[in-house]
Amino acid sequence: MIKFGQVQAYDKTTGEATIVYMRPDACAKCGACGGGGKSRSIRLKADCAVGDWVKVELPDGRFLGATALAYALPLACFLLGLFLGYSLSGGMELWALLGSAIGLSLSAVALRLFELRLRQRPEWTPRVCAVYPDKPEIEDIGCGGGK
Numbered sequence: 001m002i003k004f005g006q007v008q009a010y011d012k013t014t015g016e017a018t019i020v021y022m023r024p025d026a027c028a029k030c031g032a033c034g035g036g037g038k039s040r041s042i043r044l045k046a047d048c049a050v051g052d053w054v055k056v057e058l059p060d061g062r063f064l065g066a067t068a069l070a071y072a073l074p075l076a077c078f079l080l081g082l083f084l085g086y087s088l089s090g091g092m093e094l095w096a097l098l099g100s101a102i103g104l105s106l107s108a109v110a111l112r113l114f115e116l117r118l119r120q121r122p123e124w125t126p127r128v129c130a131v132y133p134d135k136p137e138i139e140d141i142g143c144g145g146g147k
């Protein structure tokens with residue numbers, strides 16, 4: 001997955017940049033990148049300056065794996081808690097509700113621990129792969145939407 005963003009702040013002591021994802025003017029607005037019109041920010045290590053445009057990359061397989069985990073784990077824990085609460089209580093719905101809430105809570109804790117662990121691994125962290133002093137052209141974006 002590739003996104004383009006603009007550096008809004010840069011901390012020289014840590015080398016971290018605050019990058020706001022925006023759709024550049026050169027974008028064909030086809031929606032293929034999923035950029036839409038929204039803006040989001042992220043802090044990454046980068047060698048850039050305030051106002052620079054950057055190309056941020058996360059390998060597609062990693063992105064899809066993390067997304068699948070973020071959705072599948074809570075669903076599985078919810079259903080498991082629901083089933084266990086219902087089965088162990090002899091069919092009482094209140095215990096099924098409580099079991100599903102416990103399952104969701106456990107999945108939130110597990111996802112947070114997983115996120116803290118993956119944050120330290122560079123292959124799971126987005127990285128700045130190109131810096132542009134000006135807004136990137138459609139050729140730099142490479143979405144093919146202008147054809």
